[in-house]
Amino acid sequence: MLRVSQKPLHLKLIIALFALLFSAPNYAQQNLANDKSPVQELKRQADIFQLGLQAMERNNRDEALALWSQLAESGELIPELARAVENNIAVVLIQQKRYDEAKKRLDRALESNPQVATTLANLNQIYAYEAQKAYKQVFKDSKVIEPTAQLLYFDIKSAQLPNQQVVIKAENADGMRVVKKQVELWRQAWASQNVERYLSFYDDKAFIPKNGWSLDYWIKNRHISLKRPDYIKVYVDELTLTPISDDFIRARFYQRYDSDRFKDDVYKVLLWQKHNNQWKIVQEVVMYDGK
Numbered sequence: 090m091l092r093v094s095q096k097p098l099h100l101k102l103i104i105a106l107f108a109l110l111f112s113a114p115n116y117a118q119q120n121l122a123n124d125k126s127p128v129q130e131l132k133r134q135a136d137i138f139q140l141g142l143q144a145m146e147r148n149n150r151d152e153a154l155a156l157w158s159q160l161a162e163s164g165e166l167i168p169e170l171a172r173a174v175e176n177n178i179a180v181v182l183i184q185q186k187r188y189d190e191a192k193k194r195l196d197r198a199l200e201s202n203p204q205v206a207t208t209l210a211n212l213n214q215i216y217a218y219e220a221q222k223a224y225k226q227v228f229k230d231s232k233v234i235e236p237t238a239q240l241l242y243f244d245i246k247s248a249q250l251p252n253q254q255v256v257i258k259a260e261n262a263d264g265m266r267v268v269k270k271q272v273e274l275w276r277q278a279w280a281s282q283n284v285e286r287y288l289s290f291y292d293d294k295a296f297i298p299k300n301g302w303s304l305d306y307w308i309k310n311r312h313i314s315l316k317r318p319d320y321i322k323v324y325v326d327e328l329t330l331t332p333i334s335d336d337f338i339r340a341r342f343y344q345r346y347d348s349d350r351f352k353d354d355v356y357k358v359l360l361w362q363k364h365n366n367q368w369k370i371v372q373e374v375v376m377y378d379g380k
Contacts, residue, residue, distance in 0.1 A: 134160060134170060141177065145240065154181045172198045177240050188215050217333045220360075265330050268338045268361050268368050272328060275359075275370070280323045282315045292369035295362060299373070318348035336363040 137156055144153035160166060160174045175198035182191035192215055218235055271290060278286040288308060298307035315321070324345040331339040340359045346352065360372040 130165070131167070131170075134163075134166060138170065138174065142240070145177075145181075150181045150184060154178060157181075180240050183215065188219070191215060217331070220331065220333045220337075220339050264338055264363060264368065265332065268330055268340060269328065271361065271368055272325060272340050272342070272359065276323050276325050279315065280321050282318070282321055284312050284315045287311070287315060290370055292362060292364065292371050295364070295369070295371045297372050299375075318350050320349060322347040333360075337361065338363075338368070 137160055141153040141156040141160075144150075144156065157174050157178045161171070161178060166174060175194045179191040179194035179198070182188075182194060195215075275287070275290045278290065288311065293304070296304060296307075298304060302310070322345075324347075326343045326345070328340065328342040331341070333339055338361045340361060342357060343354070344357045345354050356376040358372075358374045358376065359370050360374075361368045362371045
């Protein structure tokens, strides 16, 4: 659910805002040369943006992509329009299954306003899709959902001041808070070499050990790994949480491990599943290349 607290701008305020936004010397000189006012330039940009939407309605993705790319490369868009352009370019790229390029575009859109629900939702669709493919063993009984994405619209008549307050109610907010805390408690149990506490964070039925190990063999191995060192230090940095579905959350972080026997720095992913109102680890993946 997205709740937006914004006030429509009076026409005079819009004109004053545009005059301020485009008052840089280079832009002013270019405007004088082209005999275009900021309002006229915005109108031209809005018309191009609309032509892109019309091209999408005709299912002409290439034309829409070309029009919106032209706008994006101009470097003279107000944040609201820049966000809509980058988002819609990403929608086309998603439809073409060019997910890496789409992620970059959505990240750019977030730079205009990091709390735009539509843009976040589109980006999370890609992350969820990639995670479901990566964890195909977990999702073997579920259909992998390909991203669809949602276009944004821009209306020059209702342009808003940038940086207005936007409040987002995340559906997975409670789960995200719980999993964030669970990651820290998991780290503490490991560092304190409390084997039983450490193992309690893993689902004793659904957890998939690495290398095709059986769960019993993995548990025995963890007993040895935690008890053998004289000391263990574990640090977790750069934690990011991504909801995959209502019952799955992906935790990715940079892990630094230090003991008297071994030292290692890796990126790690823990896939958490909610079962019987409890969040447990069902898969653990080490990524030495950080991907």
